[in-house]
Amino acid sequence: MTRRVRIILKTLVWGVALSPLALLAYRFFTDSMGANPISYATNLLGDTTLRLLLSTLSMTPLRVLFGISWPISLRRLLGLFAFFYASLHFSVWIAVDHFFDWRAMGADIVKRPYVTVGMTALTLLVPLAATSTTRMVKRLGARNWQRLHMLVYVIGVLGVLHYLWLAKKGVNDPYWYAIWLSVVLSIRLWDWARRLVNKRQQVVKPSDRVTAARYHSMEA
Amino acid sequence: MLIRRAPDIGSSEITDHTLYVNRRSFMIGAAAFALAPSVSASAATPQGQPLAAKRNPAFAVDDPPTKFESVTTYNNFYEFGVNKEDPARLAHTLKPRPWTVQVEGHIKRPKTYDIDELMKLASLEERVYRLRCVEGWSMVIPWIGYPLNALIKRVEPTSQAKFVEFTTLHDPEQFPGQRPAFFSFSGLDWPYVEGLRMDEALHPLTLLTFGLYGQLLPNQNGAPVRVVVPWKYGFKSAKSLVRIRFVSDQPKTAWEKAAPQEYGFYSNVNPQVDHPRWSQATERRIGEFRRRPTLMFNGYADQVGSMYTGLDLKKYY
Numbered sequence: 212m213t214r215r216v217r218i219i220l221k222t223l224v225w226g227v228a229l230s231p232l233a234l235l236a237y238r239f240f241t242d243s244m245g246a247n248p249i250s251y252a253t254n255l256l257g258d259t260t261l262r263l264l265l266s267t268l269s270m271t272p273l274r275v276l277f278g279i280s281w282p283i284s285l286r287r288l289l290g291l292f293a294f295f296y297a298s299l300h301f302s303v304w305i306a307v308d309h310f311f312d313w314r315a316m317g318a319d320i321v322k323r324p325y326v327t328v329g330m331t332a333l334t335l336l337v338p339l340a341a342t343s344t345t346r347m348v349k350r351l352g353a354r355n356w357q358r359l360h361m362l363v364y365v366i367g368v369l370g371v372l373h374y375l376w377l378a379k380k381g382v383n384d385p386y387w388y389a390i391w392l393s394v395v396l397s398i399r400l401w402d403w404a405r406r407l408v409n410k411r412q413q414v415v416k417p418s419d420r421v422t423a424a425r426y427h428s429m430e431a
Numbered sequence: 432m433l434i435r436r437a438p439d440i441g442s443s444e445i446t447d448h449t450l451y452v453n454r455r456s457f458m459i460g461a462a463a464f465a466l467a468p469s470v471s472a473s474a475a476t477p478q479g480q481p482l483a484a485k486r487n488p489a490f491a492v493d494d495p496p497t498k499f500e501s502v503t504t505y506n507n508f509y510e511f512g513v514n515k516e517d518p519a520r521l522a523h524t525l526k527p528r529p530w531t532v533q534v535e536g537h538i539k540r541p542k543t544y545d546i547d548e549l550m551k552l553a554s555l556e557e558r559v560y561r562l563r564c565v566e567g568w569s570m571v572i573p574w575i576g577y578p579l580n581a582l583i584k585r586v587e588p589t590s591q592a593k594f595v596e597f598t599t600l601h602d603p604e605q606f607p608g609q610r611p612a613f614f615s616f617s618g619l620d621w622p623y624v625e626g627l628r629m630d631e632a633l634h635p636l637t638l639l640t641f642g643l644y645g646q647l648l649p650n651q652n653g654a655p656v657r658v659v660v661p662w663k664y665g666f667k668s669a670k671s672l673v674r675i676r677f678v679s680d681q682p683k684t685a686w687e688k689a690a691p692q693e694y695g696f697y698s699n700v701n702p703q704v705d706h707p708r709w710s711q712a713t714e715r716r717i718g719e720f721r722r723r724p725t726l727m728f729n730g731y732a733d734q735v736g737s738m739y740t741g742l743d744l745k746k747y748y
Contacts, residue, residue: 222717245516246505246717247568248497310721315710323709377708380689381513381618 228292231259256300263293272398292338325376332369479646484575489559497570510606518651524611525605527655534661539587551576563700565664575642580633592677595632597669599623625669626682662731663687664698695748700729710720
């Protein structure tokens with residue numbers, strides 16, 4: 212893939228990923244967020260977080276399915292945007308929804324499973340975001356880094372549970388997210404099983420092993 | 432943030448404003464309506480038909496009423512769809528005239544009422560009530576109607592009548608939300624059924640409601656007739672009624688059937704009894720920024736509390 216294509220792809224990701232924020236800003240300044248602006252903002256940011264998180268998780272399956280490598284080069288960017296929106300979602304919850312009512316929020320985190328898993332998912336995203344640079348990959352070593360970043364699957368599951376557990380009956384979006392998550396996880400599992408079999412049969416070529424370091428070396 | 436506090440309008444201004452604004456357009460609107468019975472979607476929101484009613488000052492709320500626009504665009508009415516904007520957007524699919532309401536069951540005078548006859552059964556009054564949704568938001572709404580007990584007295588319930596069951600229209604043609612859903616395990620069983628204990632139905636606060644903000648109920652708010660039970664969570668106040676039945680057994684309500692561990696038959700507003708998934712201690716009044724504490728029985732404890740003495744409100748949620 213040429214440098215030019217990579218730049219175009221990344222520009223596209225920036226544009227798409229920032230569009231919900233632009234929409235929110237537009238609605239805010241034109242006072243068109245509806246009757247319940249706080250709920251509107253919270254839902255928009257939460258939805259965007261899940262979409263970006265699941266997009267991040269879909270990049271490797273795309274490579275597995277179609278044998279193309281360019282999705283991998285978008286993975287870090289998508290993941291960081293997911294973290295960005297998760298942080299905004301969380302900030303609105305603290306500063307606007309609960310207006311720094313720490314006691315009420317603390318009680319929610321302990322008592323409400325959907326808040327508990329949401330908080331956990333966000334907390335787990337922090338070390339991943341912090342170690343997202345190429346330098347950190349080198350510092351940790353590709354193997355350790357990859358092991359750490361397996362957490363993103365846990366985060367994906369927690370994120371989908373967060374929505375499933377808070378949504379009222381009849382709201383179907385959480386089911387679509389759950390289906391999306393199951394599809395990407397199934398592809399990963401299938402790929403993992405396939406590799407295991409191949410390894411046993413000793414037919415694996417060194418070139419098939421793509422390390423985290425190589426994923427990132429494809430970006431730059 | 433640009434969240435505006437509702438201005439401190441004197442309560443005397445509520446009805447008059449909308450009536451005033453709509454008075455002239457009503458004549459044009461009525462003519463257009465007669466010529467083209469299928470109203471456009473845009474007509475679903477503000478232009479309503481005025482409905483005259485005297486304000487009953489005994490039922491007032493200190494807080495300013497929620498903006499008309501919010502009251503008519505932020506609705507839970509699953510018959511139109513699960514999103515808050517769906518009812519206003521799809522409201523034009525409902526035809527509130529002609530309309531009949533069957534009143535039946537353990538009563539001496541069962542009757543199918545035409546909506547216009549039902550509306551004239553007692554004198555209409557305007558009452559400002561708080562509305563608290565189980566989801567944690569609330570409004571203040573000037574409703575128009577008469578106490579349900581006026582109808583109940585007229586139809587003479589027998590001693591077997593222990594509960595009143597309300598049924599909403601079931602017609603997927605008029606209610607797109609009732610069409611088969613992709614995730615069929617999700618959602619509600621139609622028709623929507625709600626119920627009250629006889630003493631609750633007879634309580635003077637329980638309003639058989641035909642209008643709001645000085646006009647006929649907009650479709651998205653439950654046209655042409657609904658109940659409003661202000662001390663219970665909003666979903667207890669069934670909309671677009673086609674049947675009122677007097678029964679001896681406690682009705683199985685729509686939300687009870689859908690999620691019995693979350694929505695009980697009583698569903699009284701109670702800050703001390705949490706929904707299994709969230710706290711009910713506070714609420715966000717639509718139009719306000721900060722949450723405010725939720726009041727016991729939504730602030731109507733003095734009037735309704737005695738009906739529940741001795742009842743374990745945690746068990747009978």
